[in-house]
Amino acid sequence: MAEKHVVIDVGDGAALPRKRDRGLFNAWWIALIGALSIITYLCITRPDPYWRVLKFLPDGILVTFQVTILSILLALVLGLFTGLGRISKNRVINLIASTYVEVVRGIPLLVQLFYIYFALGQVFANLPDSNALFIFLKNMPPLVAAVIAMGICYGAYMGEVFRAGIESIDHGQTEAARSLGFSRTQTMFYVILPQAWRTILPPVGNEFIALLKDSSLVSILAVSDILRRGREFASVTFNYFETYTMVALVYLVITLLLSKVVSTMEERLNYYERR
Amino acid sequence: MSAAEKIISIHNASKFFGSLKALYNVSLDIHTGEKVVIIGPSGSGKSTLLRSINRLETIDQGTITVDGKNIDAPGSDINALRMEMGMVFQSFNLFPHKTVLENLTMAPIKLKKIPRGQAEEQAMALLKKVGIEEKSGVYPVQLSGGQKQRVAIARALAMSPKIMLFDEPTSALDPEMIGEVLDVMVTLAKEGMTMAVVTHEMGFAREVADRIVFMDQGEILEIGTPEHFFERPEHPRLKKFLSQIL
Numbered sequence: 028m029a030e031k032h033v034v035i036d037v038g039d040g041a042a043l044p045r046k047r048d049r050g051l052f053n054a055w056w057i058a059l060i061g062a063l064s065i066i067t068y069l070c071i072t073r074p075d076p077y078w079r080v081l082k083f084l085p086d087g088i089l090v091t092f093q094v095t096i097l098s099i100l101l102a103l104v105l106g107l108f109t110g111l112g113r114i115s116k117n118r119v120i121n122l123i124a125s126t127y128v129e130v131v132r133g134i135p136l137l138v139q140l141f142y143i144y145f146a147l148g149q150v151f152a153n154l155p156d157s158n159a160l161f162i163f164l165k166n167m168p169p170l171v172a173a174v175i176a177m178g179i180c181y182g183a184y185m186g187e188v189f190r191a192g193i194e195s196i197d198h199g200q201t202e203a204a205r206s207l208g209f210s211r212t213q214t215m216f217y218v219i220l221p222q223a224w225r226t227i228l229p230p231v232g233n234e235f236i237a238l239l240k241d242s243s244l245v246s247i248l249a250v251s252d253i254l255r256r257g258r259e260f261a262s263v264t265f266n267y268f269e270t271y272t273m274v275a276l277v278y279l280v281i282t283l284l285l286s287k288v289v290s291t292m293e294e295r296l297n298y299y300e301r302r
Numbered sequence: 303m304s305a306a307e308k309i310i311s312i313h314n315a316s317k318f319f320g321s322l323k324a325l326y327n328v329s330l331d332i333h334t335g336e337k338v339v340i341i342g343p344s345g346s347g348k349s350t351l352l353r354s355i356n357r358l359e360t361i362d363q364g365t366i367t368v369d370g371k372n373i374d375a376p377g378s379d380i381n382a383l384r385m386e387m388g389m390v391f392q393s394f395n396l397f398p399h400k401t402v403l404e405n406l407t408m409a410p411i412k413l414k415k416i417p418r419g420q421a422e423e424q425a426m427a428l429l430k431k432v433g434i435e436e437k438s439g440v441y442p443v444q445l446s447g448g449q450k451q452r453v454a455i456a457r458a459l460a461m462s463p464k465i466m467l468f469d470e471p472t473s474a475l476d477p478e479m480i481g482e483v484l485d486v487m488v489t490l491a492k493e494g495m496t497m498a499v500v501t502h503e504m505g506f507a508r509e510v511a512d513r514i515v516f517m518d519q520g521e522i523l524e525i526g527t528p529e530h531f532f533e534r535p536e537h538p539r540l541k542k543f544l545s546q547i548l
Contacts (some may be wrong), residue, residue, distance in 0.1 A: 131530065184441065199393050202389075203391065203396075205358065206384055206387070207458070208384040208385035209409065299398055301440040
């Protein structure tokens with residue numbers, strides 16, 4: 028029956044607090060209140076440098092969100108097509124999708140970032156100024172390179188999430204839709220994907236949070252995210268301990284709040300299961 | 303009956319799973335308005351035959367034509383042909399993310415481009431017909447098995463099919479719910495709907511069928527009227543089958 032609910036455990040994101048998991052649920056509150064208390068305490072007792080660091084970071088928070096959201100959007104699009112490709116009966120499409128997943132998963136994200144920005148950057152530097160695309164590639168902003176690299180990397184993981192989500196839907200759903208006259212594509216978009224979402228969303232939420240944390244890697248490409256802003260502050264003031272303490276706490280608060288958002292959305296998506 | 307009235311024509315259809323004969327040299331015509339009930343032991347190929355008619359299963363040999371069109375021909379539009387055939391499954395297969403009403407209106411709106419208001423009006427009329435209009439706003443999870451199957455029948459009817467295919471529609475139901483589903487099917491039969499029904503409900507077969515088809519091991523062994531079937535069965539395996547279930 029279609030009522031079965033498969034939970035995909037990707038396991039590399041932040042933990043989603045659930046009320047029935049008392050331990051985790053309490054830990055979420057302890058971590059959040061603890062982090063906020065420490066931030067408040069430090070900023071009140073030692074405004075210099077803690078309050079100064081905190082005031083310096085918001086620009087970086089915006090950039091981190093910008094990179095994360097753009098990357099996840101690219102990853103979702105790539106992931107949808109990859110997931111569909113991985114279940115495709117067309118052998119060529121299937122092979123292309125599977126190869127993409129295998130290759131991308133076998134190369135560390137940091138190496139992929141370097142590859143797209145520095146290695147391909149060198150290749151692009153030799154392009155002629157003959158059209159707009161070449162000119163853009165020659166002067167590719169680090170933020171664009173970062174989003175492309177992270178999107179491609181997470182797209183491969185997302186592809187597996189989409190594949191598992193689609194495969195979790197009972198085959199009877201496909202048969203019912205096809206027997207009514209829906210085409211294969213219509214069946215996917217009207218019947219399968221709307222149901223697969225509730226299986227897909229929790230791991231996508233986890234991937235989003237994991238991606239947000241991994242986005243700190245883009246600071247190496249001189250993208251002014253949270254970590255980069257911290258580095259800039261520390262290199263001027265030499266307050267390494269205080270700066271990175273604040274950076275870590277800010278990341279923690281953000282990921283904790285996001286995990287709450289994700290779990291709330293997950294509950295909402297289960298509306299039609301409620302009796 | 304004349305050839306022009308044939309809506310389904312199955313000619314020498316065979317299907318193999320390795321060396322297993324799921325269907326072997328099956329030929330069967332179904333005429334407009336006719337009610338054909340297919341019976342047989344499990345694994346006899348009766349569901350495979352029914353599912354082959356709308357190509358949920360593909361046959362390896364032979365031809366199946368629906369409304370004069372070969373469903374396996376390279377240029378045939380299987381999606382258009384399927385719109386003319388309503389299918390009811392053993393496991394209901396309602397769309398759980400849609401309300402009962404939306405289950406009925408989705409295909410007419412998306413595929414036949416019927417305006418939403420009109421589609422909902424037709425859907426409500428069908429829900430009333432299957433006796434479940436008060437449940438139009440709920441999700442399938444809130445329905446009993448018998449209610450689900452009645453909605454599934456209404457969903458198939460919403461496409462105004464020329465023939466209804468029933469694949470063991472009562473086999474997944476609790477005994478007390480079988481009657482309500484059979485009642486809907488009997489009403490449908492009396493209204494003149496063309497029906498092909500795979501079932502173990504012999505009472506239904508006796509009451510409704512114009513012809514009963516007995517299948518075993520992928521082959522049709524006997525075809526006849528209910529009277530012939532239950533009073534004067536000929537094939538030894540049919541006699542044995544009937545003695546086991548009656």
